[in-house]
Amino acid sequence: MTLLTDVAPRPSALGTVGAPTKLVVVVALGVLCAVSSSRVVLASVAAVGALALVAARPVWRRLGGLVVWWGVALGVTLALQWLTRDLAVAATSGLRMAALCLPALAVMASTGPEELLDTVLRALRPLRRVGLDTGTVALAVALTVRFVPELVRHVHTLRDAQRARGLRPSVLVTIPLLVRCLDRSRTLAEAVVARSFFDRSDDG
């Protein structure tokens, strides 16, 4: 149960385009679809997105959960719009949702997590001026990825302990979880300092 069991994207035409370009395009298209209600614009964005998704040769196992999620949202929205308004309004809604969904799915299908992470961290680099060090952000991200499986294991252990005492596993498992976590974070901080992560003063 780790986060990084993701399969790599299959090589495709869209995979050769840089991740920053793709992210900027998706955000721009998203803003365009949010402000525009012209059905021609929405339909063309959706068509471009569909073509891009086909060109990206997606691994459906990776996108599965999200596609189902979008499907449910689309179904509910279409039904509600048709019932409360009329078919034309429902069609516009459906087109807008398709136009928002398909390009984003195409980017996800054609870009690996490492590439996207790199892009986000590089985009944060200008924030160094306000005191946000990219290295520290990267450390936080790496520690998070590392600790998720450990925490999931903690949750199971704590639940077993509750069951062993005849309690029904409940949300209250979070209290011992957090206390453990905070204890753990002190040890971790000492380990980070012991490895001289922040001590760059002697280098220069």
Added chain:
Amino acid sequence: MAEPGPTGFRPSEPHLAGGLARRSDKGRLEAGTAATTPPARPRGDAQPGQHRRVNAELVRARAVAEVALFAAVIVALGMVPSVYAFGLAVPVTAQTLGVMLAGAVLGAKRGTASVAVVIVLVVASLPVLSGGRGGIGVLTSPTGGFLLGWLPAVFVVGLVARRALRLPPRARVCGLVGACLLGGVVVDYALGVPWWSVVTGQDLALTAAQAVAFLPGDLLKAVLAGVAAAAVHTQVRLDHMYPASHG
């Protein structure tokens, strides 16, 4: 830091005092610490510079570790199968609980940082949201606003929670629950519902009516988060949450 902590530890012995050496009998303490650790840098008022630098690094490393661990808590709470709150039949995904807890336990800055780390992981297509979802396609989906709304939400929770911690114990629980309600429900919905309405093209009123279906669960989570945060604060002391310990 010079005040005795919750354990009642009092720096009476110079060699135990370490970073706590800032008491009235200054001369004696300074002499004691200087004898054990030769200062590597020009000396400040009370401690050798070496100590202070390591302490500053430790504070920073703790902040990063706390941020990372709470980001991991938010992710982990989404990965474990839904939990049943107080015997209710409806399972509650605990992820927003994690967000409110991050604010109520870590405060505004660190809480916001841990939510930001989660959002970075979402953009990187890692399956960090409940149901193994992730990717930029979540942000453009109808519920994307609730996800981005976590950022201002956790900030507000943290701001209010830090003030709530100054209150006496009974009022403190109420204050923390209030912080979670204000941030986790009011602020989050204030961004999430309009976003939902824009993405689906529905009227704001119709969308708000749909959002009401999620309200009971979120109210319950806010209460749970507030109570749990109060319990955590009685067991672990986080120095940065108490204004007196700053500086």
